[in-house]
Amino acid sequence: MSAILLIEQVLNGLQFGVMLFLMAAGLTLIFGVMGLINLAHGSLYMVGAFAAAFAAAATGSFALALVAALSAAALAGVLIEVAVIRRLYDAPHLDQVLATFALILMFSEGTRWVFGSFPLYLDIPDALSGPVTLPGGIQYPLYRLALIGVGLVVAAGLWWLTQRTRLGMQIRAGKDDREMIAALGVDISKLYTLVFALGAALAGLAGALVGAIQSVQVGMGEPVLILAFVTIVIGGIGSIKGAFIGALLVGLTDTLGGIFLPLVLSVAMAPEAAAQTGAALASMLIYILMGAVLVWKPTGLFGGARPA
Amino acid sequence: MSDAVLSTHGLRKSFGALLATDGVSLDLRPGEIHAVIGPNGAGKSTLIAQICGSLVPDAGQVRLDGIDVTAASPAQRARRGLARTFQVSALAMEDSVLENVTLGATGRAGGGYGLLRRALGRGDRHDRALAAIDRVGLGGVADMPAAALSHGQRRLLEVAIALSLAPRAFVMDEPMAGLGGEGSADLTLLLDALRTEAPILLVEHDMDAVFALADRISVLVAGRVIASGRVDEVRADRQVRRAYLGDL
Amino acid sequence: MIPERLVTIGAVAGLLAVALGAWALGEIFTITLATRAAILALAATGLNIALGYGGLVSLGHAAFFGLGGYAMGILAFHAQSYTPLELGALTIEGTKSMPVIWLVAICVSALAAWVIGLLSLRTGGVYFIMITLAFGQMFYYFAISWSAYGGEDGLPIYLRNSFPGVDTLVPVQFFGLCFAALVLALLLSARLRSAPLGLALNAARQSPARVAAVGISPTRVKLVAFVISGAITGLAGALYADLNRFVSPAMFSWQLSGELIVLVILGGVGRLAGPVIGACLFVTLEHWLGGLTDFWHVWLGAILLGVVLFARGGIVGLLTGKAGPHV
Numbered sequence: 074m075s076a077i078l079l080i081e082q083v084l085n086g087l088q089f090g091v092m093l094f095l096m097a098a099g100l101t102l103i104f105g106v107m108g109l110i111n112l113a114h115g116s117l118y119m120v121g122a123f124a125a126a127f128a129a130a131a132t133g134s135f136a137l138a139l140v141a142a143l144s145a146a147a148l149a150g151v152l153i154e155v156a157v158i159r160r161l162y163d164a165p166h167l168d169q170v171l172a173t174f175a176l177i178l179m180f181s182e183g184t185r186w187v188f189g190s191f192p193l194y195l196d197i198p199d200a201l202s203g204p205v206t207l208p209g210g211i212q213y214p215l216y217r218l219a220l221i222g223v224g225l226v227v228a229a230g231l232w233w234l235t236q237r238t239r240l241g242m243q244i245r246a247g248k249d250d251r252e253m254i255a256a257l258g259v260d261i262s263k264l265y266t267l268v269f270a271l272g273a274a275l276a277g278l279a280g281a282l283v284g285a286i287q288s289v290q291v292g293m294g295e296p297v298l299i300l301a302f303v304t305i306v307i308g309g310i311g312s313i314k315g316a317f318i319g320a321l322l323v324g325l326t327d328t329l330g331g332i333f334l335p336l337v338l339s340v341a342m343a344p345e346a347a348a349q350t351g352a353a354l355a356s357m358l359i360y361i362l363m364g365a366v367l368v369w370k371p372t373g374l375f376g377g378a379r380p381a
Numbered sequence: 382m383s384d385a386v387l388s389t390h391g392l393r394k395s396f397g398a399l400l401a402t403d404g405v406s407l408d409l410r411p412g413e414i415h416a417v418i419g420p421n422g423a424g425k426s427t428l429i430a431q432i433c434g435s436l437v438p439d440a441g442q443v444r445l446d447g448i449d450v451t452a453a454s455p456a457q458r459a460r461r462g463l464a465r466t467f468q469v470s471a472l473a474m475e476d477s478v479l480e481n482v483t484l485g486a487t488g489r490a491g492g493g494y495g496l497l498r499r500a501l502g503r504g505d506r507h508d509r510a511l512a513a514i515d516r517v518g519l520g521g522v523a524d525m526p527a528a529a530l531s532h533g534q535r536r537l538l539e540v541a542i543a544l545s546l547a548p549r550a551f552v553m554d555e556p557m558a559g560l561g562g563e564g565s566a567d568l569t570l571l572l573d574a575l576r577t578e579a580p581i582l583l584v585e586h587d588m589d590a591v592f593a594l595a596d597r598i599s600v601l602v603a604g605r606v607i608a609s610g611r612v613d614e615v616r617a618d619r620q621v622r623r624a625y626l627g628d629l
Numbered sequence: 630m631i632p633e634r635l636v637t638i639g640a641v642a643g644l645l646a647v648a649l650g651a652w653a654l655g656e657i658f659t660i661t662l663a664t665r666a667a668i669l670a671l672a673a674t675g676l677n678i679a680l681g682y683g684g685l686v687s688l689g690h691a692a693f694f695g696l697g698g699y700a701m702g703i704l705a706f707h708a709q710s711y712t713p714l715e716l717g718a719l720t721i722e723g724t725k726s727m728p729v730i731w732l733v734a735i736c737v738s739a740l741a742a743w744v745i746g747l748l749s750l751r752t753g754g755v756y757f758i759m760i761t762l763a764f765g766q767m768f769y770y771f772a773i774s775w776s777a778y779g780g781e782d783g784l785p786i787y788l789r790n791s792f793p794g795v796d797t798l799v800p801v802q803f804f805g806l807c808f809a810a811l812v813l814a815l816l817l818s819a820r821l822r823s824a825p826l827g828l829a830l831n832a833a834r835q836s837p838a839r840v841a842a843v844g845i846s847p848t849r850v851k852l853v854a855f856v857i858s859g860a861i862t863g864l865a866g867a868l869y870a871d872l873n874r875f876v877s878p879a880m881f882s883w884q885l886s887g888e889l890i891v892l893v894i895l896g897g898v899g900r901l902a903g904p905v906i907g908a909c910l911f912v913t914l915e916h917w918l919g920g921l922t923d924f925w926h927v928w929l930g931a932i933l934l935g936v937v938l939f940a941r942g943g944i945v946g947l948l949t950g951k952a953g954p955h956v
Contacts, residue, residue: 178930302759360767371751459844473832493845495825
């Protein structure tokens with residue numbers, strides 16, 4: 074096991090982690106501010122990826138593809154917020170789960186209808202393709218490095234937005250006291266639509282960015298959605314900081330576990346058995362991590378008191 | 382002190398910088414009604430939460446029948462015979478009066494997890510539930526869902542559930558809350574009669590009811606008991622008049 | 630309006646009548662559809678105990694369905710390949726006997742429900758939803774990466790398992806077994822609802838503080854209900870695997886968890902007949918809409934959205950004219 078392999082895998086884990094953060098940040102923001110559990114968040118990720126693939130095929134520009142992803146996801150977000158989600162803010166969680174599950178069914182089948190069942194491909198832009206040599210002689214794909222950069226920039230931007238701007242102040246106030254913020258003359262309904270659109274745009278961005286290294290297909294959003302749930306359960310629902318730490322933990326655990334668990338097991342077992350058992354156990358690692366956090370801190374690392 | 386059914390010893394609980402209860406020691410003796418009064422924010426709700434087990438104190442003890450129950454859960458305390466009523470009615474609103482009260486009669490006996498027998502119908506739990514319902518005067522609405530009851534009837538249902546536990550001690554959190562003059566007069570009569578079943582620790586804002594019912598009064602101000610004694614003693618206490626009763 | 634008891638009897642009798650009618654007419658495919666409906670109804674009856682009575686929104690019941698399925702798959706696989714199952718020092722012979730397989734399926738899924746319940750009931754509300762969903766997904770990935778039992782491709786079983794005195798290869802006889810299991814589960818579910826545990830569970834959904842104040846631990850009540858619920862859904866998984874003679878990771882998929890909730894909601898949450906009517910409706914829609922268009926899930930989504938926003942009580946709510954329990 075070489076140091077180069079380790080560093081490579083740590084970078085892979087970070088890249089996976091920051092992309093998870095883009096998903097988890099939107100989910101946790103929407104839950105924190107509006108008290109809504111949104112299963113259709115994965116659909117917005119898919120919408121972003123398809124919009125990017127479509128725009129890239131039409132224009133050949135990756136930058137335009139990203140613009141398309143952001144605007145399509147934000148638009149889809151506004152649309153479902155106004156048409157459906159808005160009626161669910163005060164509804165029981167079960168209604169939220171069901172209605173957003175219905176939205177997944179409609180988004181997925183609708184996309185299949187329009188684009189067919191075959192995956193689309195989105196190419197990495199030329200400027201970011203190929204490897205880059207890091208200090209120490211490590212070769213690492215430039216695009217993945219750029220993803221880490223984008224994720225960190227978005228995280229910093231979100232921190233600035235929530236802590237340093239007027240909108241952020243309203244978001245934080247809306248989280249604690251809806252009536253108070255309404256009494257101050259803020260249009261709460263517009264604020265909610267805006268927050269939802271912001272979360273949707275982040276999901277769409279993640280979908281487009283990840284779409285370039287995986288295939289773009291129907292159903293791509295839900296596995297990421299569930300990992301984002303694991304992330305915010307670990308980090309504490311409603312906390313952006315928790316989402317960030319949780320995302321990095323999940324990203325690193327999943328990536329490093331998948332590579333190193335079989336290696337560790339091969340010390341004690343036959344190589345073939347170690348590979349098999351290792352792969353099976355590695356697939357469970359992040360859930361075991363989640364379970365451990367729940368035993369230790371039932372409301373997550375940065376969660377508040379008991380949830381209502 | 383040794384014959385106290387329920388007692389607290391130096392209960393302390395703080396939330397950040399706020400000391401909600403600051404060394405509260407009280408006791409409840411057989412056959413009595415012990416009222417706890419105090420202005421809003423004096424720590425009465427925090428005190429009840431610690432006595433009933435939904436809050437864990439930072440320091441101090443709660444004893445029931447001489448046994449330390451400080452670490453026991455609310456359910457364990459109830460099974461030992463501590464029956465509470467809630468300030469804001471906590472009822473199974475979709476369920477009937479009889480179902481709500483039967484739950485109490487079942488739970489005290491530790492039978493809440495049973496799968497084989499029917500919950501409702503004949504049997505001593507059923508009889509105990511019906512007796513409690515009749516005792517508070519809800520016999521006529523036993524089959525109505527709690528959601529269909531008036532506010533006053535819901536207050537009585539709270540008392541009936543507590544009664545169905547055949548408790549060692551009652552802890553009542555503002556049972557008169559939201560009742561009109563007639564309603565609170567009726568409930569005062571009922572509570573007066575209940576003290577022979579089990580003593581009552583009564584947290585109440587309705588001063589008429591408190592002076593009519595209480596054998597002893599403790600006054601809680603800013604998390605501390607500033608006075609405790611017979612009704613006339615407390616009434617005369619200068620500190621109480623200044624701190625709480627004001628110019629009454 | 631129709632009394633609820635009548636709706637329940639009507640739904641169960643209707644399912645039986647469809648299967649027997651199809652048998653009389655020689656419509657094998659319809660019998661298979663009815664069997665599928667009975668098995669899904671059984672799984673949803675399990676879920677209904679947690680969801681409808683206890684208000685526990687479990688988005689991970691596919692975990693128990695899949696565990697039941699794999700209990701069948703693994704035992705039958707070892708029986709058909711004449712290799713014992715080696716678990717460390719323990720050696721277990723495979724089996725093709727349904728009663729044994731069912732027992733194993735029930736025990737394994739009950740155990741899993743106990744562990745998952747213990748962890749996810751530490752918190753409530755939206756945490757519960759996400760945690761159950763996550764654990765369902767854990768089993769899904771585990772099944773995919775466990776190549777000894779087919780991994781992603783799943784595990785075919787060549788011959789349907791056997792039940793003493795029944796020829797399980799005859800469709801209507803296998804339907805009979807599934808139907809009997811469903812009726813038993815419904816009786817258990819009805820019994821539970823009127824037992825002290827059901828009374829406490831129902832109250833714990835509405836006011837946990839009330840339940841604790843009369844000496845019953847709301848968490849413990851919910852945990853017991855979750856275990857019973859998971860065990861019933863696990864049994865359904867074993868039957869489902871036998872119906873298809875195939876198990877695959879898809880039995881663990883989150884879509885299946887979602888669809889089970891949808892069944893219960895369409896039929897009527899917290900109502901005895903809810904899962905039965907929901908399952909029959911679902912299988913009918915799937916067959917009928919699926920025949921009209923490849924994209925029938927769009928319409929299922931639209932119907933579901935309509936039910937959630939406008940008809941909370943589901944079909945049973947419409948038939949009885951009474952709103953069911955509020956979850």
